[in-house]
Each structure stands twice: as C-alpha cells, then as structure tokens.
Amino acid sequence: DSGVTQTPKHLITATGQRVTLRCSPRSGDLSVYWYQQSLDQGLQFLIQYYNGEERAKGNILERFSAQQFPDLHSELNLSSLELGDSALYFCASSVAVGGVHEQFFGPGTRLTVL
Amino acid sequence: LAKTTQPISMDSYEGQEVNITCSHNNIATNDYITWYQQFPSQGPRFIIQGYKTKVTNEVASLFIPADRKSSTLSLPRVSLSDTAVYYCLVAVSGGYQKVTFGTGTKLQVIP
Numbered sequence: 442d443s444g445v446t447q448t449p450k451h452l453i454t455a456t457g458q459r460v461t462l463r464c465s466p467r468s469g470d471l472s473v474y475w476y477q478q479s480l481d482q483g484l485q486f487l488i489q490y491y492n493g494e495e496r497a498k499g500n501i502l503e504r505f506s507a508q509q510f511p512d513l514h515s516e517l518n519l520s521s522l523e524l525g526d527s528a529l530y531f532c533a534s535s536v537a538v539g540g541v542h543e544q545f546f547g548p549g550t551r552l553t554v555l
Numbered sequence: 556l557a558k559t560t561q562p563i564s565m566d567s568y569e570g571q572e573v574n575i576t577c578s579h580n581n582i583a584t585n586d587y588i589t590w591y592q593q594f595p596s597q598g599p600r601f602i603i604q605g606y607k608t609k610v611t612n613e614v615a616s617l618f619i620p621a622d623r624k625s626s627t628l629s630l631p632r633v634s635l636s637d638t639a640v641y642y643c644l645v646a647v648s649g650g651y652q653k654v655t656f657g658t659g660t661k662l663q664v665i666p
Contacts, residue, residue, distance in 0.1 A: 443598065476656070483642070484599065484656040499655075531598045543589075546598025 444468065445547035447532050453553045459520040462550045466513055466534030472496070473515040474533040474544060475507055484531065490515055522554045559643045564661040573630045575660050577643030580624050588619060588626045591642045593659070599642060603628070630662075638664045 444467035454460055466473050475487040486499035490509035501507075504522075509515040519526060529551050533544040560578040567573045579588065587606050591599035603610055605617040605626070616629040630637060640659040 443600075445598075483658040486655060529596065533598065543601040543604070544591075544599075546600070549596070549598055551596075 443545040443547060445532060445534050445545050447530075447547035447550050449550060450548065451551050451553075453555065454522060455555055456522055456524060458522050458554075459518065460522065460552065462517040462519070462530050462532075462552075464515045464517070464532030464534075464547060466515070466532075467536075467545055470534035470536045470545070471513065472535045473509055473513070474535070475501075475515070475517050476531040476533065477528050478531065478549075479525075479528040487517070519552070524554050527552055527554045559645055559655075559657050561641075561643050561657065561660045563658065564663065566663045566665055567633055568665050569634055570632050573633050573637075573662060573664075575628045575630075575641055575643075575662070576625055577628070578625045579643070579645045582623050582645050586623075586645045588617065588623075589644045589646065590615070590617065590628045591644065591656070593640045593642065599656070602641075633662075633664050635664050635666060638662060 446465045448463045452460055464473060471492045472489060474489045476484040477487055478484045487501040488507050489497040493509050504520050507515060507517045529549045531546050531549045533546045535544045587604055589604040590602045592602050593599040603612055603615045603617045605619050607619050607623060610617045618627040640661050642656045642659040644656060
C-alpha cells in the first residue's frame with residue numbers, strides 16, 4: 442500500500458459524458474501527478490500540482506482539467522469523453538526530500554468509455 | 556527532457572542475474588536516473604535512484620558510468636515475481652519536474 446488513494450476504482454460511462462477522478466496523496470506529500478496509461482502503452486504524464494499550484498503540464502487534452510485543493514487532494518476532470526479516453530489513470534504523490542525524488546503511485550482508476 | 560532508450564523486452568530464467576541497460580545520451584548535469592517497476596494493472600513502484608557510480612539497495616543495484624550517458628539496473632537472482640515492466644527515467648530531482656515514462660522493458664522470468 443503506497444498511501445495514495447484513488448476513487449473510484451472503476452468507472453464505466455458513455456461517449457460525450459464528463460467524469461471526475463479523485464486522488465488523495467500520502468500524508469505530507471505536496472506534489473500530485475496525474476498519468477494516463479492506455480492498453481499496452483507506457484505512462485503518459487498529464488499534469489503536476491505542487492501545494493495547490495500547477496507546476497508542469499504534459500500531453501493533457503483541452504477536454505481534461507485538474508486541480509489540487511487546500512487539503513492537497515486532487516481531482517482530474519475529463520469531459521466530452523471519447524472511446525480513446527478509455528485507460529488507466531494513475532495519480533502519484535511525492536514530497537521530494539533532498540536529493541531523492543520518489544513518486545508513490547495510487548492503485549489507479551480504470552475508465553471505460555462505451 | 557532527456558530521452559531514454561531501453562530494450563522492449565527481456566527473458567530470464569529464475570535465479571539468474573538480470574541487467575537492463577538504459578541509454579540517455581542527452582542527460583543534463585542536474586538529472587537523476589530513476590527506475591520503477593510496474594505489475595499489470597498496478598501503479599509503478601520506485602526501485603532505485605542514482606546520480607553517478609553505483610547505488611545498491613535491498614532489491615537492486617544501479618550502475619552509472621562516468622559519462623552518465625547510460626545506466627544499468629541489476630536484479631540479482633530473479634524470481635517469477637520479478638516479471639514486470641521496468642521503466643528508466645531521467646529527471647531533475649526536486650518537486651518541480653515533468654517526469655516522462657517511456658514504454659519500459661518487459662521482463663519475463665521463466666521457471
């Protein structure tokens with residue numbers, strides 16, 4: 442158990458819909474990262490937040506947005522869903538102490554768009 | 556961002572030592588090299604991180620030559636449970652970074 446929680450574990454929805462994925466980082470971690478992993482693909486970095494502020498952006502679609510709240514939990518919003526958005530979405534957190542940077546990943550949310 | 560290249564897949568017998576090499580020719584001075592392990596349908600798990608020379612922990616060793624243009628993850632005496640995808644990452648250590656995972660190396664351990 443990494444200490445990072447993600448809800449829901451599974452999500453099935455239809456094209457055109459909007460969903461929200463939630464992530465709670467490890468206690469004390471200020472950074473939250475979101476990744477997308479399609480079937481048999483590597484992890485694609487989407488976005489990073491640090492203490493409530495956006496810090497880095499990857500290949501995140503305009504239909505996707507995220508935020509980190511004052512209690513440090515984060516939400517990833519996916520709208521106008523398409524079949525190709527079906528994937529595992531991972532959240533990770535880190536505290537980045539000194540020269541060691543380790544990301545702790547949650548169990549993921551499996552999104553299926555029908 | 557430094558681009559990494561690693562073999563797509565490797566097979567190994569149980570009990571053997573496995574070495575997975577990663578190339579990162581344009582690594583920057585401040586970049587660290589980090590390896591993660593991922594089992595199917597699970598989030599990646601940190602294995603080891605290093606900057607130069609050799610780093611060892613309870614599960615693996617990381618060898619980094621002086622020019623730092625490559626690195627080798629060494630897994631001693633692998634077991635079936637080591638069957639997983641292994642990712643090599645190069646990124647600046649710290650809280651503000653964009654970490655890029657490639658497609659990794661799929662290691663299959665054979666009984």
